[in-house]
Amino acid sequence: MKHAGPSFNIADGYEVWLKISFLPSARYRPDVRVTRSRDGRVIFPFDGCPRPADFASHAEAVEAAHQSAEHWIRIDQTSPE
Numbered sequence: 001m002k003h004a005g006p007s008f009n010i011a012d013g014y015e016v017w018l019k020i021s022f023l024p025s026a027r028y029r030p031d032v033r034v035t036r037s038r039d040g041r042v043i044f045p046f047d048g049c050p051r052p053a054d055f056a057s058h059a060e061a062v063e064a065a066h067q068s069a070e071h072w073i074r075i076d077q078t079s080p081e
Contacts, residue, residue: 011077013037016069020061027054030065034072041081044072 010016019031030052034043052068055061 010066010069011073014043014069014073014076016066018062018065018069020058020065023054025054027056028058028061029054030061030068032065032068034069034076036076036080043076044068 013036015035015037017033021029021031023029032044032052035041036043052064055064
């Protein structure tokens with residue numbers, strides 16, 4: 001999966017890419033990719049992962065994407081594979 005867009009540093013040791021898509025339904029969908037920097041392992045998304053919801057505003061989609069990234073990073077920090 002290619003992710004164009006900015007990379008964010010939410011937590012040391014992880015890179016987060018974010019893309020917000022504007023849908024024909026006039027809603028916004030966040031697309032997030034989280035990788036572990038030390039080994040390049042993709043933490044999120046993974047096969048069978050939950051799909052993002054659609055949001056009424058760009059700001060809501062960005063906030064949801066950040067929360068999602070923080071969630072998956074916390075899980076990886078607690079129990080890395």
